[in-house]
Amino acid sequence: MSVVAEMPQNTTTPKLQQHDYPTLFEIGSKGLSAVSLSKSDVPAVDRKAAVPAELLADTTPALPEVGELDLVRHYKRLAHRCFSIDENFYPLGSCTMKYNPRINERAAAMGGFANAHPYQDDADAQGVLELLYRLRCDLAEIAGLPEVTLQPAAGAHGEMTGLMIINAYHRARGENRQTVLTPDSAHGTNPATCTVCGRASVSVKSLPNGRMDLDDLRAKTDNDTVALMITNPNTVGVFDETIADVAEILHAKGAQLYLDGANMNAILGITRPGDFGVDVMHYNTHKTFSTPHGCGGPGAGPVGVAEHLRPFLPVPQVVKKGDGTFAWCSDRPDTIGKVRSFMGQIGVLVRAYTYIRGLGSDGLRDVADKSVLAANYLAAKLKDRYPMPFPAPYAHEFITVPDFAGADEHDIAKRLIDHGIHPPTMSWPIHHCLMIEPTETESLRTLDRFVEVMLSIADEIESNPEVVRGAPHTTPVGRLDEVTASRKPNVRWRPE
Amino acid sequence: MRYTQFTDSDVKHMLSTIGVKSIDELFKPVPAGLRLKGALDIPSGLSELELLDDVGALAANNSPCCERVCFLGGGAYDHFIPTMVDSLAGQTEFLTAYTPYQAEASQGVLQLFYEFQTMICMLTGMEVANASLYEGATATAEAVTMATAITRRNKAIVVDNVHPDTLSVLKTYDRDRHVETVAVPAAGGVVDEAALRAALGKDTACVVIQSPNFYGCVERLDRIIPMIHEHGALAIVAADPLAGGVLKTPGEFDADLVVGEGQCLGIPLQYGGPYLGLLAGREKYLRKMPGRVVGVAEDAQGRRGFCLVLQAREQHIKRERATSNVCTNQGLMAIRASIYMAAMGRKGIAEVASQCFDKAHYAADQIASLDGYELAFDAPFFKEFAVRTTHDVPTVLASCRKRGIEAGVHLGRFGDRLNDCFVVAVTEKRTKAQIDDLVDALQDA
Structure with a gap:
């Protein structure tokens, strides 16, 4: 039986089919370089006179030596061995893999942004300061919270910043609270952030319908509770309509409500965290505001806070002065301080601004509408073959727990790769699930093709399960032995 | 701008497939009392030309x-920054790819990160490196956390001639994580070796030294690091990855961990970010390292491949017992740095x-x-x-x-x-x- 003969058409996989492409260290020749540097026009310094001999290098770092064309081909080939939004559909729940608009890249590359030094005068940076100020205000409006800091470098960094702000607030009130509540379906970063912030995390149960168990929450909320960290719509893809009660239970005990903004896509312009009782939240600009994932970063994690938490925000903050000019301001005596060097992931924030202002209030609302429509459409088309434990309607993503004798969720996910589709999120937040999030930017044609593929895999599991279990078949390598790779890690190249 | 692709008839078809009359019905779980009345107070959307004018005017109002x-x-x-860096890092396969959790669909970038880790080791003289952290100051804070976990001590000594933001960030992190950062004053622009010796003790987990430091001075790592080791503490060196062409690398002085700001490796100034946090160390500390690490693996047919390794350290597996809450790396910046290092050679x-x-x-x-x-x-x-x-x-x-x-x-x-x-x-x-x-x-x- 030829597996290749059964491969679907119109996928990007053929160019992935080269095996074992050599590393940089296995190509090139001594003395080659791919750049042409100007000759130095100053006198060479006697290094021994300028630096103690003990500190001077005896040799030069043994970087690869590769000529320009070979280097171009090397990186071209590596690029071809990657799935990407530009070539593939990514129904990747919780990660909001929407289209990354070209215009964002053009904006971030503009010389006025790309070539500005963090220590140049504010007077020479009025444009970027104004952009950051506008973005700060737009994000506050979307959150329904009075102030936002743009400094955190990523979502998890925003979580940490938010929790530090909450800790500072309790400290300022003379309280030393130690316990942070997280739902059992929370993102892994939530409990990890609690530990980083020196707090213990305690898990709160979810009900069978995916909502938070309010009785369990009541039982676990007390005067030692720092905060509850939630995601809403939550990680199983439903908006928790008891959110106002959740907020009330916490606030009655002086605890704070923290929102992980991973799922903001579903509620842009529909409802605002500040309006449903959230005290602190972070955004993931690479999820909600279309900044590119870039193989894992850079992101940005702006944090919004309620009025009573403003004194604790990081410094410096971008401000608009009485005379209409913009500046960095560090006058905030109760600040938690800085959470990173310089002022933030500016290049990422320029992209987020470009996205938000391009869409405008009407376009942002349209994002929520269409992302929720797309998810519910896929769920409706798949539900007969792929059981869904939680009742519709869903927000922008949904969960299915496939129930086939011949293959599990991993096998289905890996088989999708053969069809040029990136696997959904697997086995989280409940066992054996697939979490599917189509986003608003895909066409109906793409959604329908995904449904066809999912149904064909369901058929295939019944007729030919070993093909599914052995997937993927079209990639440069098959499933890798990650256990051995971690047991005896080889994390850098060394000469034989 | 609009990036959605459903036509009105698509929407109708989708709604009828779902079995609802309007999109609004899908938002039923959001209680009416919590619904936003009216539109967000953000200007209406712009055309591409209007948007370019708006952003262009802001860009033009800087004097970079x-x-x-x-x-x-x-x-x-x-x-x-050689042309190669923008040209090759700008490939949208890199720009728009997700974190390479799905190894089979991500061999290109996994190999690239493996090469990145190797070249960072070469520039720092260390045995292992991760696939990057946010930027220099937070990389230092993560290294301090590592050192406290390795030594089971909780005092970090920092010489006060490190980047001022590094010192600020360490102090911010300290308040909640039960690490005590002590700043030791420098003398004559460099580490005051007597003051450092006096500050070292049995509770010292690590000493953070930047060399060249914030004033540009090169530190006597040949004398300082042995002094730190005498006290059983780890030496964390914040290094300029380019300095290795002239100066000995921190690894040659037996540093335990090397951190750094990788902006100098082909990353534009961008008014302060995104930059590139570097973290390298001795092999024996690999399992305590935060962030993503790529390693070599084999498939069932014995073909060489690459995958994320040691994921059991990370937050998505280990949750509250993870070595750090770091999830993202600076993927695209690490790609730029990798291309820069390879092009320079x-x-x-x-x-x-x-x-x-x-x-x-x-x-x-x-x-x-x-x-x-x-x-x-x-x-x-x-x-x-x-x-x-x-x-x-x-x-x-x-x-x-x-x-x-x-x-x-x-x-x-x-x-x-x-x-x-x-x-x-x-x-x-x-x-x-x-x-x-x-x-x-x-x-x-």
Whole structure:
């Protein structure tokens, strides 16, 4: 039986089919370089006179030596061995893999942004300061919270910043609270952030319908509770309509409500965290505001806070002065301080601004509408073959727990790769699930093709399960032995 | 702008498939009382042309340092970026790919990160490196966390000539994580070895030393690191990855962990970010490292591949027991740095380091010969040095700026102690004529 003969058409996989492409260290020749540097026009310094001999290098770092064309081909080939939004559909729940608009890249590359030094005068940076100020205000409006800091470098960094702000607030009130509540379906970063912030995390149960168990929450909320960290719509893809009660239970005990903004896509312009009782939240600009994932970063994690938490925000903050000019301001005596060097992931924030202002209030609302429509459409088309434990309607993503004798969720996910589709999120937040999030930017044609593929895999599991279990078949390598790779890690190249 | 692709008839078809009459019905779980009344108070959407005008006007309302001759440094440098970096890192397969959790669909970037880790090891003299962290200061904070976990001690000593933001970030992190950071004052711009010896104790988890430090001075790692090790503490060195072309690497002095700001490796200034946090270390500490690490793996047919390894350390598996809450790395910035290092190669990187060194020394000699200016410290330096002047520093810098020169970073902006000093950074991009202009401008200021 030829597996290749059964491969679907119109996928990007053929160019992935080269095996074992050599590393940089296995190509090139001594003395080659791919750049042409100007000759130095100053006198060479006697290094021994300028630096103690003990500190001077005896040799030069043994970087690869590769000529320009070979280097171009090397990186071209590596690029071809990657799935990407530009070539593939990514129904990747919780990660909001929407289209990354070209215009964002053009904006971030503009010389006025790309070539500005963090220590140049504010007077020479009025444009970027104004952009950051506008973005700060737009994000506050979307959150329904009075102030936002743009400094955190990523979502998890925003979580940490938010929790530090909450800790500072309790400290300022003379309280030393130690316990942070997280739902059992929370993102892994939530409990990890609690530990980083020196707090213990305690898990709160979810009900069978995916909502938070309010009785369990009541039982676990007390005067030692720092905060509850939630995601809403939550990680199983439903908006928790008891959110106002959740907020009330916490606030009655002086605890704070923290929102992980991973799922903001579903509620842009529909409802605002500040309006449903959230005290602190972070955004993931690479999820909600279309900044590119870039193989894992850079992101940005702006944090919004309620009025009573403003004194604790990081410094410096971008401000608009009485005379209409913009500046960095560090006058905030109760600040938690800085959470990173310089002022933030500016290049990422320029992209987020470009996205938000391009869409405008009407376009942002349209994002929520269409992302929720797309998810519910896929769920409706798949539900007969792929059981869904939680009742519709869903927000922008949904969960299915496939129930086939011949293959599990991993096998289905890996088989999708053969069809040029990136696997959904697997086995989280409940066992054996697939979490599917189509986003608003895909066409109906793409959604329908995904449904066809999912149904064909369901058929295939019944007729030919070993093909599914052995997937993927079209990639440069098959499933890798990650256990051995971690047991005896080889994390850098060394000469034989 | 609109990036959605459903036509009105698509929407109708989808709604009828779902079995609802309107999109609004899908939002039923959001209680009416919590619904936003009206629209968000954000301007209406713009066309592409309008948007380019809007963003373009904001970009144009900056005068980026690169329109002048740039001697600004302080952790962010105007190095030459070869065309290859923008061209190859700009491939949208890299730009728009997700984190490579699905190894089979991500072999390209996994191999690239493996190559990145290897080249960072080469530049730092260390055995292992991760696939990057946010930026230099948070990388240092993560290294301190590692050191406290490895030594089971909770005091971190930091010499106060590290980047001021590093010190600020460590203090912010400390407040909640039960680590005590103690700043030891420098003397003559460099580590005060007697003060450091006095501060070291049985509770010292690590010492953070930046070399070259914030004033540009090169530290005596050959003497300091053994002193740290005598006390069973770890030596964390914040390094300039380019310095290895002229100076011995931290690894050659037996540093335990190396951190750094990788912006100098082909990343544009971008007003302070995104940059690139570097973290490298001894192999025995690999399992305590935060962040993503790529390793070699084999498939069932014995083919070589690459995958994320040691994921059991990370938050998505280990949750509250993870080594860190870090989830993302700086993927695209690591890709840029990787292409930069590969394009430069052994010869190029040595030449860049050599020219930085020679040009900085030429500039320092010329400036020190001017009336009213002297080098603030006697210590050796690499590409950056502090100048003390009898003139008012802000006035001097403003006067140079009027002549199209960004002469340096005023140390007074970080505290009063060195209010009469500024730091001058000289990269390989600067020419003798530009340096001579700087010297003239300082003389006339």
